[in-house]
Amino acid sequence: MKAKDIRNKSQEELQKELVELKSELFKLRFQHATNQLENPMKLKDVKRSIARIKTILKERELKGIQV
Incomplete structure (x- = not known):
């Protein structure tokens, strides 16, 4: 997921x-723990998406913007 989206x-x-x-x-x-994960890169993508969302939520909180 892109930051713009x-x-x-x-x-x-x-x-x-x-x-x-x-x-x-x-x-x-x-x-992953049970060795059933087909694409390990999916973990990285999900973590990055979570970080992006948290970053944007924090930015909005600091600016006081409620969109």
């Missing part, structure tokens, strides 16, 4: 997306 979403959408990504990360970690 994330910035166009509302606060509620970002919170929902964050919960979904965290759930997906948990499932991927479980698959």
Whole structure:
């Protein structure tokens, strides 16, 4: 997910997306631990998406913007 796409979403959408990504990360970690993960790069992509969303949420919090 690109930062540009994330910035166009509302606060509620970002919170929902964050919960979904965290759930997906948990499932991927479980698959990785049991050697069932087909694409290990998926872990990296999900972690980066979570970080991007958290960064944008923090930016909005500091600016006081509620989009």
